[in-house]
Amino acid sequence: MQGPLIETLVQQGVSRRTFLKYCATLASMMALPPAAGLAMAEAMAAAKRPSVIWLPFQECTGCTESITRSHSPTIEGMIFDMISLDYQETLMAAAGFQAEEARHNAMKENMGKYLLIIDGSIPLGVDGGYSCIGGRSNIDLLQEAAQGAAAIIAMGSCASYGGIPKANPNPTGAVSVSDLIKDKPIVNIPGCPPIPSVMTGVLAHYLTFGSLPELDDKGRPKAFYGETIHDRCYRRPFYDQGKFAKTFDDEGARQGWCLFELGCKGPVTYNACATVKWNGGTSWPVESGHGCLGCSEPDFWDAGSFYKPLSTPADPLKFVAAASVVGAVAGVAVSVANRAKKGAAKSAHETTTLADLEK
Amino acid sequence: MSPLETIPIHVINPLPASLADPVGLTGNAPPLLHELSESVRRLLDTGETTAIDLSALPLTPADLVWLLEKLGTGEIAVTLQANGESTLNETACPGIWWVTHHNEQGAVTSQFIEVALVPELVKAHPLDVKRGYEYLELMMSDL
Numbered sequence: 001m002q003g004p005l006i007e008t009l010v011q012q013g014v015s016r017r018t019f020l021k022y023c024a025t026l027a028s029m030m031a032l033p034p035a036a037g038l039a040m041a042e043a044m045a046a047a048k049r050p051s052v053i054w055l056p057f058q059e060c061t062g063c064t065e066s067i068t069r070s071h072s073p074t075i076e077g078m079i080f081d082m083i084s085l086d087y088q089e090t091l092m093a094a095a096g097f098q099a100e101e102a103r104h105n106a107m108k109e110n111m112g113k114y115l116l117i118i119d120g121s122i123p124l125g126v127d128g129g130y131s132c133i134g135g136r137s138n139i140d141l142l143q144e145a146a147q148g149a150a151a152i153i154a155m156g157s158c159a160s161y162g163g164i165p166k167a168n169p170n171p172t173g174a175v176s177v178s179d180l181i182k183d184k185p186i187v188n189i190p191g192c193p194p195i196p197s198v199m200t201g202v203l204a205h206y207l208t209f210g211s212l213p214e215l216d217d218k219g220r221p222k223a224f225y226g227e228t229i230h231d232r233c234y235r236r237p238f239y240d241q242g243k244f245a246k247t248f249d250d251e252g253a254r255q256g257w258c259l260f261e262l263g264c265k266g267p268v269t270y271n272a273c274a275t276v277k278w279n280g281g282t283s284w285p286v287e288s289g290h291g292c293l294g295c296s297e298p299d300f301w302d303a304g305s306f307y308k309p310l311s312t313p314a315d316p317l318k319f320v321a322a323a324s325v326v327g328a329v330a331g332v333a334v335s336v337a338n339r340a341k342k343g344a345a346k347s348a349h350e351t352t353t354l355a356d357l358e359k
Numbered sequence: 360m361s362p363l364e365t366i367p368i369h370v371i372n373p374l375p376a377s378l379a380d381p382v383g384l385t386g387n388a389p390p391l392l393h394e395l396s397e398s399v400r401r402l403l404d405t406g407e408t409t410a411i412d413l414s415a416l417p418l419t420p421a422d423l424v425w426l427l428e429k430l431g432t433g434e435i436a437v438t439l440q441a442n443g444e445s446t447l448n449e450t451a452c453p454g455i456w457w458v459t460h461h462n463e464q465g466a467v468t469s470q471f472i473e474v475a476l477v478p479e480l481v482k483a484h485p486l487d488v489k490r491g492y493e494y495l496e497l498m499m500s501d502l
Binding site: 014015016017018020021022024025028029038232233234236237255275279281282 | 383385386387412414415417418419439441442445460462464466467468469471479480484486487
């Protein structure tokens, strides 16, 4: 199983053109020229599979679901054929001591060479006791596995930035991988969940060029997180023309106009959803009519309402009045605004202020 | 027959984005034609090939339909069955190819306009040709 990748693929009935097509798509996702797609195919076809150890910490397994379920079986097979996945609790058949032994063996045999993938945040509260595997805390396991790793891939927003476990009030004291490990190259692949092709792209880059891709200031691969959702959004032209959907069911929404005023976080969110899309290229949140939540940004969960526009309109009272006229507007947003309004009025008999509306 | 079975169910794969309901032209497509004419000139002068990644550009479905109509249909239409269908169609301007990759579910995974004498994917790889040659030799030795 350690021969060149293309031989394994051919044995499984995957033709070179299938692989080339896959690499062309991957290169296009990484904003590389077509020549790079070809180079990528050549290099990956000849690559030896690196050992990969995948440790799940304080997570929901959504990242694993994202990777394993979103593509057709052949492509998914390819993803796992490119690597030698030596430890992944959810996917591996082994359990208990056997599983732990597999991890130890992989770590020993590939000392200094294996890739370590982490999903989930690491809780530091009560000495790391909030999340343990085989009686050992996550932080303990991470520090042990990080020592011999060539590089670490932080999969998903939890491993990258702490994610939902870290959300206010952060009961378990959750932190990200890069908060703890300082002496290893770390790639953050945030998203809740992250786009599977982004992970494949990072692996492909590692196999092709022998190095990790170029990262931005938040540790994310620039090829995928180089531009905002907004800049690559197919609805962007409507933003430029000042055409906005005002509610989720008005004429503008039906015409596919910009969702900025419905709280879309696309302008401040760096991710590849707009180009790579989801579910095998079927669609993505904005295409299905809902604004971006900004899930690949640090602390997105605490960034205010998903339905609050990024910049508050100049005359918020007029905005709410107009909204209540059309009725079921942005349901949650209005009910929250109304509740805040009512609460404030009840308790203090004060005029509703901008701050109340933003609650 | 239970009442549930009387409900007719049709599974309809979504149309490729380029054929879905147009939501309006943005004016972003015409500049692409200028870029294409530059690319064709480069192909003629130096033999350099170009690929434009359509999913990376802010084009609406209507823009893509507009582009397809402007570029027209040429003489060659290549269909590739490799993990889903791919079409590599010559446009009315020889040297400009409209390349669409679908996955096995029929969704478009990537879409390019390629400027080349022959699209890269159509060419046979020498190692595959060698494998074919070996098969041919083997087959003939059995005759």
